[in-house]
Each structure stands twice: as structure tokens, then as C-alpha cells.
Amino acid sequence: MKASFVSSHAISEAMRYQMMRMQADLVKAEKEVVTMRVADAGLKLGARAGQSISLSRDVDRLGALLDSNGLAAARLASTQTSLVQLTDIANDLMPALTTALSGPTDQTIPRNQAKSALSTITSILNTTQNGEYLFAGINTDHKPLADFDAPGSTARAAFDTAFQATFGFAISDPLAAGITAQQLNDFMDQLEADEFDGPGWGTNWSSASDQTISARITLSETSKASISANEEGIKKLVMAASFASFFLDGAIQDNVARAAIERSVAGLGEAVAMLGSSQAEVGIIQQRVTSASERVSMQIDLFKLNINDLEGVDPYEASSRITSLLTQIEVSYTLTSRIQQLSLVRFLG
DSSP states (O other): OOOOOOOHHHHHHHHHHHHHHHHHHHHHHHHHHHHSBOSOHHHHHGGGHHHHHHHHHHHHHHHHHHHHHHHHHHHHHHHHHHHHHHHHHHHHHHHHHHHHHSSOOOTHHHHHHHHHHHHHHHHHHTOEETTEETTSTTOTTSOSBOOTTSTTOHHHHHHHHHHHHHHSSOTTSGGGGGOOHHHHHHHHHHHHHHHTSSTHIIIIIBOOOSSOOEEEEETTEEEEOOOOTTSHHHHHHHHHHHHHHHHTTSSOOHHHHHHHHHHHHHHHHHHHHHHHHHHHHHHHHHHHHHHHHHHHHHHHHHHHHHHHHHHBOOHHHHHHHHHHHHHHHHHHHHHHHHHHHOOHHHHHO
């Protein structure tokens, strides 16, 4: 028969190692309860860990798309609001000018209303969101529309220069009273062609680009996400307001001023129709972005379900494991304490 002995030190070390292992398992179990995911996906999934990583990457990409769509939706909502405001301005200015056509009236009233409308139009078109100009196209750091009545305005200077070149005097000169309605109509035709249909718009009025902002709304789909100040409806609105503001501020006769007012009223009518089309276009884009976001959200939910199937843990099982580990650790502490109290002196005594 062979005698053997067990060292209290060896037992203590074994208990200490076992306690360290249980404490590590406890940390993992607590992490799983909080995250509802396995603590070490690579250890549990093995070769399937790559699939989980790929799904997580797709969720992150789709989440970034949702954030981008949120920004695009906010930009489009602000754009739609601005277009509605521009339409309201046109609708409010039209009866004011039409009243001036109904009989002799003080030109100061429609002129001031036109000036006020033009100032508000400029302010709306120069609206910013998150530090970017809404109607600037891709030139988001440039103010889209010049202020017609601002000191040193290139747009106003272009009008003055064109009038001087055509008639040989300024519109404020008393000689302007000799201009006929036909002459003024011919001049407005040329001014419209040069300043609103020709290169003058980009040179003297607008710093916006024709190219608008595009946004990727799904992994495979892009969409227009802005409206440029170079839209025809906006040009017509600016032209109508600027014509009334400029020509009613001169020395032309009342019967000749009627020609300018008639041209402005006609321009406002065209502007309202075109702005309505722009609003419809923005509304369609908004619906596309909303639908895309819904589809992306569904994809994210589906991918998360797949990830949960791979990495998910049973919360009840994980909680039970924590309880069991805590109990074992408490027992281990108790045993360790008793082992440390063992001594030969106390045994012999």
C-alpha cells in the first residue's frame, strides 16, 4: 500500500485557478446578457464568423444610407416649403399689379410691392440648411441669387447699362417720358433674352449651377435631391418682379408703364405654373426617398435577424449561468478561507 499526501498549498492554488476561470466566465456571461450576443463570436461560430462580419458590415452601410436619406429628406422638405412660399409671393403680387392695370393709379404702390416681393424672393432663394445653400445646385457654398437692389448689384447695373445703351439716357432721366409702349416692349424682349434666357443670368444674377445635388438612396439607386435657382419657373418669377420694380421706378409715362406691368403679370402667370411643376417634381422625389428609406429599414431588420440567429444568446440561459457562477464563486471563497485556516499546529493541538 502506497501512502500519499495532499498539499494544502496545491489545493489552494487549484482553487485560485478555478476561481480565476469562473470570474472570466462571469465577465463573458454578463457581457452576453447586456449585448444579447455571444461574447466571442469567432470562438462560437468558427468558419461562419465571416458571414456574421459581412452581415454587420452591410448593416453599417445601410445605416449610413438611412442617415443620408434623412439629410436628403430634410433638404427636400425645406425646398418644398420654399417653393410654396415663392408661389404665394407670385399669387400675392399678381393682383397688386392687375389692380394697377384697371385704371389710373399711383405707380409707387405696385412698385414698392414689386420691390418687396423681389427682396423676399432673393431671401428665400438664398436660404441655407446645415451651412449649404438650398438652391445653389452643387455650388452649395455660393449664394445663388444676387440682390437686385443691393449697392453694386451686377443685375441692376446690367439693366441700367442695357437701358442706357438702347435709349441713350437713364430710366430716371426725364427724357424717358418720350419712350413709347412698343419701344419698351421691344426693349423688354431683348432684356429677357439677354438676362434671363441668355448668358446674363449666370453672369449677373445667379451663382447656382445647373447640375443639382444627387443622393444615393439605396445601395443601387440614386435620386435628385435639390432644385437649382436656374429653374425656368424661378427665372420667370425673378424677371416679373424685377421688371415691375425697375420700370415703375423710372420716368416713363403711365400708359407705357402699363406695358411693363402687363409683361410682369404674364411672367407671374408662367412662374406659378412652372413652380407648380417644380413642387410636383420635389414631391415625387420626396416619395422616392421615403420609400427607399422604408426598404433600407426592412433590409436592416432582416440582416439583424440573421445576425441574431448566428450570434444571439438565450437571455434566460445566460442569466442562469451568471447565477450559477456567482454561487460557485461564493463556495470557492468559503473553501479557500477554510483551507487557509488549516495548520499542523492546530491539528496537533
